Amino acid sequence: MALTHNQINKLWFNPSYDKxxxxxxxxxxxxxxxxxxxxxxxxxxxxxxxxxxxIIIPWDENRRYEILANPRLENAFVSLGAEYLxxxxxxxxxxxxxxxxxxxxxxxxxxxxxxxxSKLRANEVQDLSYIIDHIAKIIDFTExxxxxxxxxxxxxxxxKGQRLRGITRMTIPFPNxxxxxxxxHFKRNYALHRPFxxxxxxxxxxxxxxxxxxxxxxxxxxxxxxxxxxND
Numbered sequence: 704m705a706l707t708h709n710q711i712n713k714l715w716f717n718p719s720y721d722k723x724x725x726x727x728x729x730x731x732x733x734x735x736x737x738x739x740x741x742x743x744x745x746x747x748x749x750x751x752x753x754x755x756x757x758i759i760i761p762w763d764e765n766r767r768y769e770i771l772a773n774p775r776l777e778n779a780f781v782s783l784g785a786e787y788l789x790x791x792x793x794x795x796x797x798x799x800x801x802x803x804x805x806x807x808x809x810x811x812x813x814x815x816x817x818x819x820x821s822k823l824r825a826n827e828v829q830d831l832s833y834i835i836d837h838i839a840k841i842i843d844f845t846e847x848x849x850x851x852x853x854x855x856x857x858x859x860x861x862x863k864g865q866r867l868r869g870i871t872r873m874t875i876p877f878p879n880x881x882x883x884x885x886x887x888h889f890k891r892n893y894a895l896h897r898p899f900x901x902x903x904x905x906x907x908x909x910x911x912x913x914x915x916x917x918x919x920x921x922x923x924x925x926x927x928x929x930x931x932x933x934n935d
Contacts, residue, residue: 730825733790733800734816741791742923746930748784749915752777756908771900777908778894782831785887785915789834792922796841800834802827813837831891835884838918844880847917851877851910875904883914 714726723729733741755777760770790800799814807822812833814823855877862873878886886907893899916927923930 725826732820732823732825733794733828734820735794735797738791738794741787741794742919743791743930743933745784745787745789745791746919746927747933748780748787749912749927750931752780752784753912755780756905756912771898774900774903775894775898778890778900781911781915782887782891782894785884786831786834786891788915788918788922789831789838790828792838792918793834793841795922798837798841799823800829801825802829813840831888835881835888838884839881842918842921844917847914848879851879875906878907878910880914880917883911887911 710727714723714728731737755773758773760766760773762770793800793813794816797816799816799819801823803810803814803819803822804824807819810819810822855874858874858877865873867873912927919925919927919930
């Protein structure tokens with residue numbers, strides 16, 4: 704206790720952003736032992752995002768902030784939850800989420816943890832763009848993408864011949880995994896830096912949750928529903 708007290712005191716003596724960033728408290732090479740923390744936290748946040756996405760209130764200017772709180776919280780929770788989940792999946796599969804040392808050139812990406820821990824930066828972790836760029840080397844999205852195509856074909860067949868005035872296309876798109884991950888990355892970089900919302904098809908939102916559950920299943924053999932229960 705005394706040691707921790709002294710360390711915190713030292714941290715808060717002339718504090719600054721850079722000092723926080725290099726302090727010993729944040730130095731850690733994450734390994735497969737940390738994967739469960741990442742995955743479970745991510746799953747919990749994703750389920751919270753799903754709850755907010757299911758709250759639909761008809762627009763009323765007098766309830767503006769109450770109404771907008773739900774999509775804004777959904778944006779925040781799903782983007783952070785996805786980042787935790789994807790990083791946990793990397794770790795569970797034996798890949799690093801820490802950035803390599805400047806001197807560690809020539810390493811293939813994603814970086815295998817085994818034998819490379821000494822080549823990683825203890826206080827620098829990869830951002831979401833890196834994770835998304837390499838996740839397809841760890842998780843096979845062929846099945847998900849095939850199901851998306853089949854679902855889109857079925858939706859088109861079910862609505863064939865139907866028309867609504869002013870609507871140019873009756874069905875919505877069924878994006879593949881990489882396209883949905885790109886949208887999550889967009890949410891992560893925009894929604895968390897401003898009170899930002901973008902009009903969404905409810906179906907697209909559901910595709911995002913379906914994709915994240917697919918990643919959870921393929922990565923950990925457990926669903927988001929199971930992983931989000933933190934009191935087991």
